[in-house]
Amino acid sequence: MEKKYCAIYLSGTGNTKFCVSKLIKLLDENAPIVAIEDDAVIHTVKTYENIIFGYPVQFSNAPKMVRDFILENKDLWRGKKVLCVATMGAFSGDGAGCAARLLKKCGAFILGGLHLKMPDSVCDSKLLKKSDEEKIQIIRHAEEKIERLVLQIKSGKFPQDGLSIFAHVAGLFGQRLWFYNKTKHYSGKLKIDQTLCVGCGNCVHICPMKNISLEGGDISTRGKCTMCYRCISLCPKKAITLVGKRIYQQYRAENYTNKLIISDR
Template sequence: MILYFSGTGNSEYTARRIGKEIDDEVTNLFDKIRNMDYSEMKSERPWVIVVPTYAWRIPRIVSDWLEKTNFSGKKEVYFVMTCGGSIGNAGHYLKKLCAEKNMNYCGCAEIVMPENYIALFSTPTEDEALQIIEQAESVIDSTALHIKNGDKLPNREISFGDKMNSGMINALFYPMFVHAKKFYATDHCISCGKCVNVCPLKNVSIENGKPKWGDNCTHCMACICTCPKEAIEYGKHSKGLPRYNCLK
């Protein structure tokens, strides 16, 4: 069974492509995470977890859900992480997670997809994004073939920088940068409520016709990159940058 979480579509695109290649069920974790549904899941085929990379590890909202959910049936688990640059040393922490859950870690694949982290980085134009996705497809297909054949995913060479990014930098990054304080809506907002519906943590509400953000943000960028009027900004950084959503 393939389980995925996706803010702006990169991981969904990857999960669905793998699902097609290996002919397996694909399940979106959005509702389970949003509703804190930790009910048992069962699969007679290996688990494939497809997620974006947040500060060189899997999103904390996903790791929290995985820790609290019981998985029965197959013990083998593959991880596939989409990223704008690198997944760092994420595999080290995924191995520990699997050991804690008495599951068999089968490796972690790195799939470079278009950058969506508009809060800190530049997002690609449509043409640039399409080129990056095209380049990623062979890596996705190769990953799917390993899974289909029951092989472990190839190990990546891990540098000292990778260890630092996934370790100390990740630990500092969340409390320092992952918050919703800089989000705001401009006068282009039409009060459609789409930002409310795409938030996996129910952190956005509509007040006086405009979205308001709470304190429980994971920086998935779904709200800012899904807004049909591009009416959401993140401080000054996002101004003038293209909004990226893989599935638009």
């Protein structure tokens, strides 16, 4: 009998949502896919035994919101079978392992780990910027990897990306140790340029952490940014930055995945 899955994810600029959606649809067309900030997520996880859990890698770590979500709901995971899916711009070492280890501590059984390279989401840094063609190519490769692996997963063989001790060491010494302070707490460094901001409230509504508020035309943050870059990638005035000082290239996965679908027809 085919396994029943649900998929849960955190996604800032849409990469993880795209990958997890693609994977789960190929595994089980009717499976639910729910964002971790959605109220339905707890009920969904309780209902399903097999879970695909996706998130973007940040400085070779799982986002703070993902780690908190796991630990704040630690009773949820006992007996669950989880495939951790980490999307990344370049390298993570043990991206999938970061959540897998926490889930295991909470009693989950780890089916596997999957690393998917996708376009970089850091809109306010010059690093890793690619042309549109290159981005589409990267997404195509990720799609192909997913399609290939689904066949194996259906026959019970799960990928094990990022779960080995070697991957752990690579993630730890490759980046995580050096950037530990950036990911230890939520960030209070989100900057909103008041001279550019028009008070549209877009960022307020889309923030998964409810970190941004708009009162009487004044926009402010609560210091609880999980660094997902959703607000930064969607601000119509490019008024929001975090790591850098200005926007080089706003990135949204759907701008490229839509093109992919159209060009594939």
